[in-house]
Amino acid sequence: MAKELLEAPELPEDIEFSDLDEEARRELRTLPKSLAETVGKHLVAAGGLVDVDPEAALKHARYAKAKAARVPLVREALGLVSYHAGHWAEALSELRAVRRMSRTDAHVAVIADAERALGRPERALDLAKEMAGHSLPRxxxxxxxIVAAGARRDLGQLDAAVVSLQGPDLNAAQRQPWSARLFYAYADNLAAAGRRDEAIKWFLHAADADQDDETDAAERAAELAEGEDTDAVKQATELAEDETDAAELAEDDETDAAERTAGPSDE
Structure with missing residues (x-):
C-alpha cells in the first residue's frame, strides 16, 4: 500500500497550482515551494475528479497525503474525497485527524454520517449530543x-426521526442554502413513518427549494402518489404555490418598506 501511495498518479495537463484558492495555497506554504506546488496540483486534480471519478480523485488525494501528511488541508481533502468515494473508515480516520489538528468542528456532520455508514448509528447520535450547545455554523x-435523524431511523425510531427535524428552519416559505436538503430529509422520514400525504407535500416543498436540481424530490413525490388518489398531490402543490406566493409577497413588502425608509433617491 505504501508503495502505491508514493506512486504519483498522472496529472491532467491543464492543472495549475494557482487553481487552488488563496487560503489553501497559504496553508501549503509551510512546505518547500516545489513540494507545495506538487501537492497543490494533486489536490486540484482530486477536487476536479471527485464528482466524476471518485476513485481517481482518491489516488490524487492519497498521494498528496503521502507527501504532506502533517498539513490539515491535505488530510481534509483526503477525508472528504474518501467520503464521496464511499470509503467510510478512511474518511472517518482522516476527518478525525483534521478535527484534532485544527480544533475545528466544520466536518462533524460528515464524521457522524460516516459512523452511520459503518453501521454505528449510536455513535452518530452520541456525536450529535456532544455537539449540542456548541456554536456551529448554521x-x-x-x-x-439531518444525520442524527437518519441515525434514529436506522434504530427504528421513526417518529423520533421526524420530530428531531422540526424547528424554525423547517419553514416552507424560507429559502436558505440548506432548505432543500432539510425539506427532503423531513419528507423522507415522513414517508418511512407511513405519513404519505405529508411526505408528498414536503417532497414538493423540497423540489421547489431545490434550484440546482440536486435532489430527486419531485420524482419521490410522484412515486408516492402513483396509483393513489391525486387529491393529496393537488392539495400539496397548491399549498406549496400558496406558501411560495406568500413568501414572495412578504419579500416585496419588506423591499417597499425599506425603500420608504430610505427616502427619495438623489438621482
Missing part, C-alpha cells in the same frame, strides 16, 4: 440534525 448544525 449549515453544519442543520446537516448534523
Amino acid at each position: 449549515e453544519v448544525e442543520v446537516e448534523l440534525r
Whole structure:
C-alpha cells in the first residue's frame, strides 16, 4: 500500500497550482515551494475528479497525503474525497485527524454520517449530543440534525426521526442554502413513518427549494402518489404555490418598506 501511495498518479495537463484558492495555497506554504506546488496540483486534480471519478480523485488525494501528511488541508481533502468515494473508515480516520489538528468542528456532520455508514448509528447520535450547545455554523448544525435523524431511523425510531427535524428552519416559505436538503430529509422520514400525504407535500416543498436540481424530490413525490388518489398531490402543490406566493409577497413588502425608509433617491 505504501508503495502505491508514493506512486504519483498522472496529472491532467491543464492543472495549475494557482487553481487552488488563496487560503489553501497559504496553508501549503509551510512546505518547500516545489513540494507545495506538487501537492497543490494533486489536490486540484482530486477536487476536479471527485464528482466524476471518485476513485481517481482518491489516488490524487492519497498521494498528496503521502507527501504532506502533517498539513490539515491535505488530510481534509483526503477525508472528504474518501467520503464521496464511499470509503467510510478512511474518511472517518482522516476527518478525525483534521478535527484534532485544527480544533475545528466544520466536518462533524460528515464524521457522524460516516459512523452511520459503518453501521454505528449510536455513535452518530452520541456525536450529535456532544455537539449540542456548541456554536456551529448554521449549515453544519442543520446537516448534523439531518444525520442524527437518519441515525434514529436506522434504530427504528421513526417518529423520533421526524420530530428531531422540526424547528424554525423547517419553514416552507424560507429559502436558505440548506432548505432543500432539510425539506427532503423531513419528507423522507415522513414517508418511512407511513405519513404519505405529508411526505408528498414536503417532497414538493423540497423540489421547489431545490434550484440546482440536486435532489430527486419531485420524482419521490410522484412515486408516492402513483396509483393513489391525486387529491393529496393537488392539495400539496397548491399549498406549496400558496406558501411560495406568500413568501414572495412578504419579500416585496419588506423591499417597499425599506425603500420608504430610505427616502427619495438623489438621482
